[in-house]
Amino acid sequence: MRTLMYDTYSVMWRELKHWMDQKVRILVSIFQPLIWLALMGNVMAKLTDNPFGRQAFGGASYLSFMTPGIIVMTSLFGGIFGGISVVWDRRWGYLNKMLAAPISRTAIPLGKMLATAIQGAFQSLIVVIIASLFGVEFATGIPGIIAIILLAACFNFTMAGLSIAIASRIKTMEVLTAVINFLTMPLMFTSSAMFPINVMPDWLATIARWNPITYVVNPLRTLVISGWETGDLIKGFLYVLFLAILMLFIARHEFKRSIA
Amino acid sequence: MKVIEVKDLAKTYYSPFGNIEAVKGISFEVEEGEIFGFLGPNGAGKSTTIMMLTTLVKPTKGTAKILGYDVVHQPNEVRRVIGYVSQDLTVDDTLTGWENMYLQGRFYHLPKEVIKQRSEELLKLLRLYERAKDKAETYSGGMRKRLDIAMGLIHRPKILFLDEPTLGLDVQTRQDIWEYVQKIRKENGMTIFLTTHYMEEADSLCDRIAIIDKGEIKALDTPRRLKDSIGGDLISLKISNESLEEISKFLEKVKTLEVVKNITSQDGRYTIVASNAEKLIPVIFSIAYESNINISSITMKKPSLDDVYLAYTGKEFRDEEGSKEDAMRMRRLVRRTR
Numbered sequence: 001m002r003t004l005m006y007d008t009y010s011v012m013w014r015e016l017k018h019w020m021d022q023k024v025r026i027l028v029s030i031f032q033p034l035i036w037l038a039l040m041g042n043v044m045a046k047l048t049d050n051p052f053g054r055q056a057f058g059g060a061s062y063l064s065f066m067t068p069g070i071i072v073m074t075s076l077f078g079g080i081f082g083g084i085s086v087v088w089d090r091r092w093g094y095l096n097k098m099l100a101a102p103i104s105r106t107a108i109p110l111g112k113m114l115a116t117a118i119q120g121a122f123q124s125l126i127v128v129i130i131a132s133l134f135g136v137e138f139a140t141g142i143p144g145i146i147a148i149i150l151l152a153a154c155f156n157f158t159m160a161g162l163s164i165a166i167a168s169r170i171k172t173m174e175v176l177t178a179v180i181n182f183l184t185m186p187l188m189f190t191s192s193a194m195f196p197i198n199v200m201p202d203w204l205a206t207i208a209r210w211n212p213i214t215y216v217v218n219p220l221r222t223l224v225i226s227g228w229e230t231g232d233l234i235k236g237f238l239y240v241l242f243l244a245i246l247m248l249f250i251a252r253h254e255f256k257r258s259i260a
Numbered sequence: 261m262k263v264i265e266v267k268d269l270a271k272t273y274y275s276p277f278g279n280i281e282a283v284k285g286i287s288f289e290v291e292e293g294e295i296f297g298f299l300g301p302n303g304a305g306k307s308t309t310i311m312m313l314t315t316l317v318k319p320t321k322g323t324a325k326i327l328g329y330d331v332v333h334q335p336n337e338v339r340r341v342i343g344y345v346s347q348d349l350t351v352d353d354t355l356t357g358w359e360n361m362y363l364q365g366r367f368y369h370l371p372k373e374v375i376k377q378r379s380e381e382l383l384k385l386l387r388l389y390e391r392a393k394d395k396a397e398t399y400s401g402g403m404r405k406r407l408d409i410a411m412g413l414i415h416r417p418k419i420l421f422l423d424e425p426t427l428g429l430d431v432q433t434r435q436d437i438w439e440y441v442q443k444i445r446k447e448n449g450m451t452i453f454l455t456t457h458y459m460e461e462a463d464s465l466c467d468r469i470a471i472i473d474k475g476e477i478k479a480l481d482t483p484r485r486l487k488d489s490i491g492g493d494l495i496s497l498k499i500s501n502e503s504l505e506e507i508s509k510f511l512e513k514v515k516t517l518e519v520v521k522n523i524t525s526q527d528g529r530y531t532i533v534a535s536n537a538e539k540l541i542p543v544i545f546s547i548a549y550e551s552n553i554n555i556s557s558i559t560m561k562k563p564s565l566d567d568v569y570l571a572y573t574g575k576e577f578r579d580e581e582g583s584k585e586d587a588m589r590m591r592r593l594v595r596r597t598r
Contacts (some may be wrong), residue, residue: 003369006366010366013366017355024539092349093349097344097346097350097364098367099315100344102338102369103367
């Protein structure tokens, strides 16, 4: 157990070093939510100008409605590309270097997932800051923001696990990127991240209710718009935590299978 | 003391398109302190063998023990006592020399002070100390390889596995690297298991050499005895006569001489294997004169490992180099576009 933690830190340290080295990537992570909020917020603002619209969006401005959606979206994309480094490490032979050392095999996926979670927390914080600059008020204040960031980090962790699991089977970058894009886009647009379920056509609403992203967005949304709805919040947290742990085991299993 | 014991080790890769027997049941032993070389063409099973010995690939059959530890059942014990430098340049480009060493030390669970002290030692030894604060991406190919080797040594392994350590490096760097490896071996009493495709290197460095081809060990001995096993010196002849009959009559006569062991022909050149070749040449000339044979050129040489290799695998070693070099260049290119 001590070895696992020690080795996980080693792997995570390397990933974070890589991340901090990519200044452009950090800049993009700032500008992307900025553009989303500025663009979507302005274009869609009219949606919530009328009472009907306001009701559909849970009595909030579209920007407040959108903010949790953007947090989940950045987590989804950031997370799902977090596992890609496994493919690079395999291709450059660095993976073998790690595997020839007496480090815990679980530490490799876990370290990468944790590094992604930390990046996700950082990115969510940026989205929160930008959103408040655009005038979004967080109903639950600072503790709520901390809860939002924790949830987002958990979701990042889960998605990184998913991508490690996929990357353990698909070992070429080109195919992997295609598969990931194929997965993320529909996942995003069939969830309640962009639009409320109650304005969706029935078929889409049914998909959205089953979409895991909806389960993550909903507790985030209550934190931003309506305040501490403890029941929903606990349900959401437990769900995300369950997903994270499940994905850790799947990623670990798939990764170990790929190196056996 | 035997530090590597391999018995009937085999690896088969199963796939729906047909199974590949990469290694077909090889056995050998390596003594403590030896430099043991593995020679063979691409796809001979060299890397697969190294990967089985370093716990990276599970054998299909057979056993391998490193310092008495079984590679399948005690992988972590094995990992602690071995160092592995793969044929890919596996330094982390975004990290500095120091950071690369630090991370590697952490992978082996060394205390921080030990990592620091040994990194300093190794970086100085491999002439990287001045550049240790720079990122590895600014290093030349030779420097990267040196860093790679330094990383493989940080935990003072008892056995160092070097998979084609000088592949694609220039002559000077290659010599440097071998010098360091020799030095380190002397200081730590390390055993070295290496693969190389440079014959001269294998010849001058290795205490013993195994020639591997198509997953099997074809020969295993000291370079000296491998060369002796060919049966003597090599005389190569070119004959300008048209008539094959005349030539074969002449060769028959030469063959009857006691010192001649064997005659082969390839692309119009005839190779005579004989002991005491210096004294044989005048005799060959006088026989040629008697049989009306015009010798257009003649060369004599002591057998090299190349000849041994050719004799055991039926392949000229040089044929393999081109493709390997190309592959390496490709790899570099991809690396740069990252």
